Amino acid sequence: MPGVQRIGGRAVAVDRANIDTDQIIPAAWLKRVERSGFEAGLFGAWRDDPAFPLNRPGAAEAKILVAGDNFGCGSSREHAVWALQDFGFAAVVSPGFADIFHGNAISSGLVPAQAEAATVARMFAALAADPDAEVVVDVAARTVAIPSAGLEEPFALPDFARWRLLEGLDDVALTLRHAAAIDAFEAARPSWLPAQAPAGPAHR
Amino acid sequence: MSGRLFDKVWDRHLVVSPEGEPALLYIDLHLVHEVTSPQAFEGLELAGRPVRRPELTVATMDHDVPTIDADKPIADPLAAAQISRLRANCAAHGITLHGLGSIEQGIVHVIGPQLGLTQPGMTVVCGDSHTSTHGAFGALAFGIGTTEVEHVLATQTLRQVKPTAMAVTVDGQLGDGITAKDLVLGIIRALGVGGGVGSVIEYRGEAIRGLSMAGRMTVCNMSIEGGARAGMIAPDDTTFAYLEGRRHSPKGRQWEAALDDWRSLATDEDAQFDHEIRIDAAALRPGVTWGTNPAQSVTIDDKVPDPSSFASPAQQQAAQRALTYMGLEAGTAIRDIPVDVVFIGSCTNGRLPDLRSAADAIRGRKVSPGVRALVVPGSARVKAEAEAEGLDRVFTDAGFEWRSAGCSMCLGMNGDILTPGQRSASTSNRNFEGRQGPGGRTHLVSPGVAAATAVAGRFTTPGDL
Numbered sequence: 325m326p327g328v329q330r331i332g333g334r335a336v337a338v339d340r341a342n343i344d345t346d347q348i349i350p351a352a353w354l355k356r357v358e359r360s361g362f363e364a365g366l367f368g369a370w371r372d373d374p375a376f377p378l379n380r381p382g383a384a385e386a387k388i389l390v391a392g393d394n395f396g397c398g399s400s401r402e403h404a405v406w407a408l409q410d411f412g413f414a415a416v417v418s419p420g421f422a423d424i425f426h427g428n429a430i431s432s433g434l435v436p437a438q439a440e441a442a443t444v445a446r447m448f449a450a451l452a453a454d455p456d457a458e459v460v461v462d463v464a465a466r467t468v469a470i471p472s473a474g475l476e477e478p479f480a481l482p483d484f485a486r487w488r489l490l491e492g493l494d495d496v497a498l499t500l501r502h503a504a505a506i507d508a509f510e511a512a513r514p515s516w517l518p519a520q521a522p523a524g525p526a527h528r
Numbered sequence: 529m530s531g532r533l534f535d536k537v538w539d540r541h542l543v544v545s546p547e548g549e550p551a552l553l554y555i556d557l558h559l560v561h562e563v564t565s566p567q568a569f570e571g572l573e574l575a576g577r578p579v580r581r582p583e584l585t586v587a588t589m590d591h592d593v594p595t596i597d598a599d600k601p602i603a604d605p606l607a608a609a610q611i612s613r614l615r616a617n618c619a620a621h622g623i624t625l626h627g628l629g630s631i632e633q634g635i636v637h638v639i640g641p642q643l644g645l646t647q648p649g650m651t652v653v654c655g656d657s658h659t660s661t662h663g664a665f666g667a668l669a670f671g672i673g674t675t676e677v678e679h680v681l682a683t684q685t686l687r688q689v690k691p692t693a694m695a696v697t698v699d700g701q702l703g704d705g706i707t708a709k710d711l712v713l714g715i716i717r718a719l720g721v722g723g724g725v726g727s728v729i730e731y732r733g734e735a736i737r738g739l740s741m742a743g744r745m746t747v748c749n750m751s752i753e754g755g756a757r758a759g760m761i762a763p764d765d766t767t768f769a770y771l772e773g774r775r776h777s778p779k780g781r782q783w784e785a786a787l788d789d790w791r792s793l794a795t796d797e798d799a800q801f802d803h804e805i806r807i808d809a810a811a812l813r814p815g816v817t818w819g820t821n822p823a824q825s826v827t828i829d830d831k832v833p834d835p836s837s838f839a840s841p842a843q844q845q846a847a848q849r850a851l852t853y854m855g856l857e858a859g860t861a862i863r864d865i866p867v868d869v870v871f872i873g874s875c876t877n878g879r880l881p882d883l884r885s886a887a888d889a890i891r892g893r894k895v896s897p898g899v900r901a902l903v904v905p906g907s908a909r910v911k912a913e914a915e916a917e918g919l920d921r922v923f924t925d926a927g928f929e930w931r932s933a934g935c936s937m938c939l940g941m942n943g944d945i946l947t948p949g950q951r952s953a954s955t956s957n958r959n960f961e962g963r964q965g966p967g968g969r970t971h972l973v974s975p976g977v978a979a980a981t982a983v984a985g986r987f988t989t990p991g992d993l
Contacts (some may be wrong), residue, residue: 325780340849341842342821347962355592355606357566357613359674369962384560394722396962397755397821399939400657401564402634404674423691423725423757424657424671431675433698480687482680484549495675496577496682502544502552508683509543509554510581516786517556518626518645 325433326389327492328463331414333387335459336377339446341392345425348404349395351365362407378411388459389416390447396425405432415461417468417479419444430485433492437461437479439468446475463489533762534610534693534728537668539650543685549688556650558680559636560587560623562614563941564655565787569617569676571892579682579721582622586645588767589614589627590635592941595931597902598628599821604943621681634907634933637661637875641745642909644774648790653680658839658957659758660751664744665771666763666793668728673753680730687689687717691757692802693728700809705991707885708743709955709974711735711807712750713815713825718805720749727803730795731761739979741770742881749876750957753822762794816862817972819850825957826862828977828987834858853961854969855949867971869952870901870982871964874938877955877975878906883914885977886955887922889990895927896985901946902929904936928982942967953981 353365371378377383389408395418396404405428408416415435428438439447450457450473460469461479462484469476481489488495536930543552549917565587572579579585592607602608611628613867626632632639637658638896640646646662652669653659655677658871662669672686680686696715729751733746739747751759761767768787771901778786813827824847826833835858851858858867872878872886895901903923905911911933914920937944938956940963946952948967955978956963959970973981976990983993 338823341846344821344958344960346939346958346963350962350966351939354563354941355604355610358572359567359570359608369966386985394725394755397721398657398752398958400655400659400671402567402655402675405673420722422722422753422755427676428673431673448820474668482550494575496575496679499552499679499683499685499687502546502685505544505552506554506683507641510684513554514557514786514789516648516782517650520586522583522622 325492325494326412326434327490328435329490330463331435331461332458334382334385334456335388335390336380336383336386337390338377338447339392339448342397343391344398345396345401345404346398349407351402351456354401354403359406360405360410363410366407366411382456384412386412387414388461389413390444390451391416391418393441395421397422397426400424402428402432405429405434409434417444417447417461421526430488431495433489435461435463437468437481439477439479442479443468450475468478497516531799532693532796532801533666533730533760534668536793537649537651538690539598550689552685553688554653554984555653555680555686556584557645557652558585558652559640559652559659560585560652560677561591561656562589562610563591564674565617565677566610566613568674568681570735571678572681573924577682579681584684585623587614587618587623587635588633590638591935591939593628594942595934595935595936595944598932609943613882616768621676624644631908634910635875635878635935637749638878638906641665641741642769642907644777647771647777647786648767649793653686657752658749659743661875662743663748663751663760664760665696665767666760666790667757668760680901692727694724694729694756695801695804696807697727697768697804698731698733698807698809700734701738702735702812704808705976705989706812706814707974707976708739708746708817710812711809713817713822714812715807715973716750716754716823717825718807719754719823721753721821722755724751724754727756728758728760729756730758736761736853736945737764741766742879744838745879746798746876750822759778760818761891763790771772785904814974814977816977817860818854818856819847820959820961822854822957822959822972824850825972827991829860832856832858832860832862850917864986866986867899867953867981868950869946869976870899871937871952871954871956872902872975873906873977874956875906876957878904878910880910880913882955882975883910883919886975887919889976889979889993890926890958890983891922892907893926893983895982899982899985901927901982902931902937904931915968918975928977937964939963953978
């Protein structure tokens with residue numbers, strides 16, 4: 325996973341709260357066993373409306389999605405993150421993210437930029453006035469900006485998540501640094517805890 | 529130690545808690561299904577990593593399995609490929625799989641408790657947001673994404689920032705005919721669809737203590753619909769009675785040792801929570817959602833709300849948008865809304881007691897002409913137990929379809945879907961736009977109300993029939 329320092333480009337604004345992952349990627353798309361190829365499914369039902377912001381000329385080049393509060397609520401499907409990335413988005417700016425979506429975004433390298441509600445409201449206004457305005461999400465500085473509108477404000481991103489996004493780190497490799505601690509923990513687990521009998525060729 | 533159930537379970541699973549990093553939590557049980565796992569296994573194989581603890585990993589197939597024609601090959605080639613991928617992955621990594629045809633196959637959150645795999649004080653994860661269901665046993669259980677599925681397969685641990693702790697205290701007793709589903713719809717109405725973000729809820733109080741394990745699972749299942757990371761209920765004699773004798777429950781001396789341990793998990797009397805909300809159980813009535821998220825609900829005695837009655841312009845717009853999608857007029861009595869489809873099932877309400885309460889409502893009655901009604905048991909075992917009691921005949925005599933186990937119309941992946949504009953009364957957990965099929969309109973209700981509604985053709989309670 326490549327690291328991400330600074331994202332600059334066009335934005336798409338969807339001024340709705342509680343956008344759930346069933347809207348971001350409808351369930352019919354979850355039958356895929358691949359990790360890519362979800363771009364045509366992004367906001368599948370809402371894109372049937374010609375007025376939906378993703379259908380605006382120029383949206384195909386957008387890098388940043390600006391959305392209402394509690395973005396990504398509902399299902400745990402990481403396919404929602406992949407669909408946003410496949411379409412070309414590298415960051416989502418919102419006043420709040422659902423917990424599982426937030427974790428999935430960081431896992432896959434999509435920046436969840438949690439800005440104050442007032443900041444996001446100003447971004448909606450600026451993008452309504454100039455839909456082609458450049459938006460900048462600076463991961464290192466943790467700021468969002470619309471330079472042409474004179475807007476630059478901080479966003480929240482936990483330190484560890486910021487580091488992982490900047491460095492593009494593989495979480496499993498980070499965890500395996502603690503392999504000895506995991507071994508020690510396992511040795512002390514209560515004996516009544518459930519376990520399956522060995523099954524299949526891995527246990528020959 | 530602050531002495532809350534959540535802290536006790538959290539603390540006993542801390543592997544390491546490095547400065548400046550999220551804690552590393554050990555995972556006791558990892559449940560796997562066909563939809564959110566293929567990319568995780570692929571990632572593991574690309575990195576050349578083994579599954580660390582296959583014996584703590586259990587798989588089933590539920591999300592896109594057909595619920596009819598169980599004896600025939602799966603007609604949908606994409607679903608068939610996904611299911612065969614799960615079989616291959618489980619075989620390659622030595623993971624126990626309860627596949628189609630097994631008595632233990634079923635919705636992942638139904639089979640875990642049914643097998644006794646879910647026990648108090650455990651950590652349980654699954655690539656499915658309704659993993660919160662298992663919190664009914666006093667386990668810390670939550671949904672994860674596919675990258676995290678891969679992480680758990682590789683390390684049997686998960687990195688987690690510790691959530692805050694919220695208490696939802698339900699005082700008093702539920703009235704006659706008021707179910708756990710009505711209770712949790714009332715809780716989410718009070719909490720809001722994002723009110724629980726960043727927190728683990730502990731459900732407490734007299735009404736919670738009075739719930740069966742099936743009822744507790746219904747409540748914990750929908751914690752995620754209020755945005756919470758997980759929901760938990762302290763284990764008690766109801767929990768222990770449910771667990772005793774199940775396949776994976778401890779036996780003999782181990783059972784006694786486990787009981788001693790489990791009894792120590794309950795939140796200490798002087799413990800404080802970061803947030804608390806209180807609900808009066810006696811004031812609850814059967815709940816029905818009118819909108820497009822699970823917090824947009826009223827009681828069956830109410831009318832569809834007027835968008836202008838909401839406080840903020842954003843809420844007013846959201847309500848107006850929801851009414852437009854749902855094809856509803858403000859001021860319409862809920863009891864006057866006709867339905868096209870009734871769905872009884874899901875990880876929320878697909879257990880044997882749920883099917884019994886639905887059957888009790890319709891015994892000797894007929895589904896209203898023009899209504900399509902289906903019952904999808906939560907697991908193959910639930911189906912067999914229901915048939916042993918004759919519940920299948922009660923449903924089929926009334927005109928219901930009696931299906932095989934799976935997620936089915938809860939999320940509409942397997943072909944069991946609403947057609948555009950169709951309106952359902954559904955015992956599932958989400959009424960998002962298009963959740964049960966593109967253009968479908970979902971109203972969430974309890975099993976009893978769903979069954980009675982199938983008979984009346986419009987929303988009604990069993991008591992009204």
